[in-house]
Amino acid sequence: xxxxxVRNESFENQSVTEKSIAEMYNQINELxxxxxxxxxxxxxxxxxxxxxxxxxxxxDLDRVLASMIxxxxxxxxxxxxxxxxxxxxxxxxxxxxxxxxxxxxxxxFSLLNPKSYNDLPVxxxxxxxxxxxxLKNMMKEKNVNTLEDLIKIAKDLGIRFVACEMxxxxxxxxxxxxxxxxxxxxxxxxxxxxxxxxxxxxx
Amino acid sequence: xxxxxxxxxxxGLSCPMPLVKTKQELNKVQSGTVIKVIATxxxxxxxxxxxxxxxxxxxxISQATEKDENGKEIYVHYVKKK
Numbered sequence: 603x604x605x606x607x608v609r610n611e612s613f614e615n616q617s618v619t620e621k622s623i624a625e626m627y628n629q630i631n632e633l634x635x636x637x638x639x640x641x642x643x644x645x646x647x648x649x650x651x652x653x654x655x656x657x658x659x660x661x662d663l664d665r666v667l668a669s670m671i672x673x674x675x676x677x678x679x680x681x682x683x684x685x686x687x688x689x690x691x692x693x694x695x696x697x698x699x700x701x702x703x704x705x706x707x708x709x710x711f712s713l714l715n716p717k718s719y720n721d722l723p724v725x726x727x728x729x730x731x732x733x734x735x736x737l738k739n740m741m742k743e744k745n746v747n748t749l750e751d752l753i754k755i756a757k758d759l760g761i762r763f764v765a766c767e768m769x770x771x772x773x774x775x776x777x778x779x780x781x782x783x784x785x786x787x788x789x790x791x792x793x794x795x796x797x798x799x800x801x802x803x804x805x
Numbered sequence: 806x807x808x809x810x811x812x813x814x815x816x817g818l819s820c821p822m823p824l825v826k827t828k829q830e831l832n833k834v835q836s837g838t839v840i841k842v843i844a845t846x847x848x849x850x851x852x853x854x855x856x857x858x859x860x861x862x863x864x865x866i867s868q869a870t871e872k873d874e875n876g877k878e879i880y881v882h883y884v885k886k887k
Contacts, residue, residue, distance in 0.1 A: 678856070
């Protein structure tokens with residue numbers, strides 16, 4: 603029965619006074635407010651379930667590959683994926699080495715690290731790069747996508763790449779060494795994504 | 806035999822490419838479109854099931870394992886955009 607109908611009936615019965623009608627109005631208004639609140643909260647929860655955050659701390663080829671496979675898979679599921687690259691992980695979004703304008707220890711660090719994501723070592727059995735080469739060949743045989751392919755696919759799927767500003771600063775990594783379209787952010791930026799994600803993984 | 810609108814061949818591609826390619830195809834089409842995906846990746850069977858369970862914008866109509874002309878197993882998935 604609608605509110606109008608209830609009111610009309612009450613008028614006829616003369617059992618409900620004007621005062622109680624006003625009270626009922628208020629109650630309905632309050633319920634409406636509560637309902638809107640719940641609707642907002644629900645959409646927030648649904649929104650959270652739609653996000654995935656990944657931290658790539660490692661600069662090892664095998665681990666970075668795993669992160670990219672999960673990222674592209676999640677994006678295919680329709681998830682909004684953000685990948686944060688920090689410390690050694692920054693090596694996996696590097697495209698070249700530029701030692702100009704760096705302090706001597708930053709230069710040394712730069713030279714001791716892979717110059718781009720094509721030169722990442724593997725976490726086990728690297729043997730000065732022979733292991734990484736072997737893995738790449740084995741992947742090619744099985745027609746598994748290379749890291750380069752996966753990164754390109756990730757970009758196409760709209761996955762966001764964020765480099766840790768502090769790591770960049772400490773290691774002296776300059777923007778022209780990183781691939782295009784990489785954002786910069788700090789811990790708060792990461793947390794604001796991770797806390798609103800259904801899943802956060804650290805690789 | 807399930808009817809389909811688009812045939813997507815992802816033979817030879819491995820995880821996660823069957824999913825990725827199907828998703829990219831689904832992004833291009835209107836809702837209601839059915840895509841027949843042919844894969845050689847065995848993992849794609851469970852992958853498509855998991856995808857359909859999680860992503861409410863798609864429906865997995867059916868799956869089948871068939872043999873190609875060389876006797877190799879191929880995995881067929883019918884995916885509908887809701």
